[in-house]
Amino acid sequence: MPMSQWNQQARKVLKGVKISNEFFNTQAFEESDFPIKIPLEYAELIDQTNPNDPLLKQVMPQPKTGQIGFIPAPLNDEDNSPVAGLIHKYRNRVLLITSQVCVIHCQYCFRQNFNYTEHDALSNWSEIEQYIRQDSNINEVILSGGDPLSLSDEKLEKLIQNIENIENVTALRIHTRSLVAIPSRITDKLVKILAKTALKVVLVTHINHANEMSEAFIKNIANFENVTLLNQSVLLKGVNDNLNSLKTLSLKLFEAGILPYYLHMLDQVSGAENYFVKEQVALILHQQLQAELSGYLVPRLVRDEAASSKSWLL
Ligand code: SF4
Incomplete structure (x- = not known):
């Protein structure tokens, strides 16, 4: 069966630190417990010249600060x-x-x-x-x-x-x-x-x-x-x-x-x-x-x- 268009798009993703840093021409992506996964279609909506792009921020791992009240499974x-x-x-x-x-x-x-x-x-x-x-x-x-x-x-x-x-x-x-x-x-x-x-x-x-x-x-x-x-x-x-x-x-x-x-x-x-x-x-x-x-x-x-x-x- 031929692969549907959405399935093909779902396979076009940025995964991992190296490839994400290369795509966005940055060094800001770092390893995290939750793996990086960004569909190419979504990545293309990101303004590569803006390090504070609101879409970029959602998919870029953030540093863990260990703030009290943040736990692995907050909703049990x-x-x-x-x-x-x-x-x-x-x-x-x-x-x-x-x-x-x-x-x-x-x-x-x-x-x-x-x-x-x-x-x-x-x-x-x-x-x-x-x-x-x-x-x-x-x-x-x-x-x-x-x-x-x-x-x-x-x-x-x-x-x-x-x-x-x-x-x-x-x-x-x-x-x-x-x-x-x-x-x-x-x-x-x-x-x-x-x-x-x-x-x-x-x-x-x-x-x-x-x-x-x-x-x-x-x-x-x-x-x-x-x-x-x-x-x-x-x-x-x-x-x-x-x-x-x-x-x-x-x-x-x-x-x-x-x-x-x-x-x-x-x-x-x-x-x-x-x-x-x-x-x-x-x-x-x-x-x-x-x-x-x-x-x-x-x-x-x-x-x-x-x-x-x-x-x-x-
Ligand atoms: S927020 Fe929704 S789409 Fe995003 S990783 Fe969690 S379950 Fe998946």
Whole structure:
């Protein structure tokens, strides 16, 4: 079978310190615990003359400062996993770990130390299905990872059909960063799969800065039908921690048919200390956003909690 275009793009990546330093003509990339992985398409959006480029900062390993409160697994996902491959923190919904692969490695990622080998929803499907069926409170299944859209369309289709067959499930949510990192991931087949399912589909893109939204992304995202498009961002120091970045992002998302949904406080994973924005600063930025934008363009400011559900700061 010929390799799809997105699969070819997914293989064109910068990996490792040497090749990244060569590509960006810098010496600033250094070894880190979370390997460097930058799709070429994404790398080409980076301004090579700007060492503070907001996209570059997301994929370049940052020095570990050992700041108190930063730990390997800040959300304790595994403690909320009654069945391998499934995380159940909220009454009406469960999250499935569908893939351990991401097309891009974001250096602030809270799941960078997650034990993926023991949590694979696809290989543990029958147990997962039984768990969801026996709890009628569950009406929504969230596909997460890694990145669920690093699965092939065929595997996704099968998984979505399996979920569709569970009577109590009516909604499907997909969280992904693949679409903005490799816009060719929006294949005709993916569009059809999501358009034809009986489930209500919510697609949550993970975009942190307007510069990530290439022309190809904006063109391809418009192909989705019968899908609610939302975006969540992480508030990251040196990336989007200023009014202009956040405002421009909301406006550009809206133009592309995507509503800003959540602005997340950073999950405090070791190695991400340099991205941390204090709550006090976040609250001021959020108030400024409210003053500048229509309410539907202001994402909710939230923080994930390890022991419980999300807290809504504003
Ligand atoms: S795509 Fe998502 S899961 Fe993958 S490294 Fe980035 S933040 Fe983490």
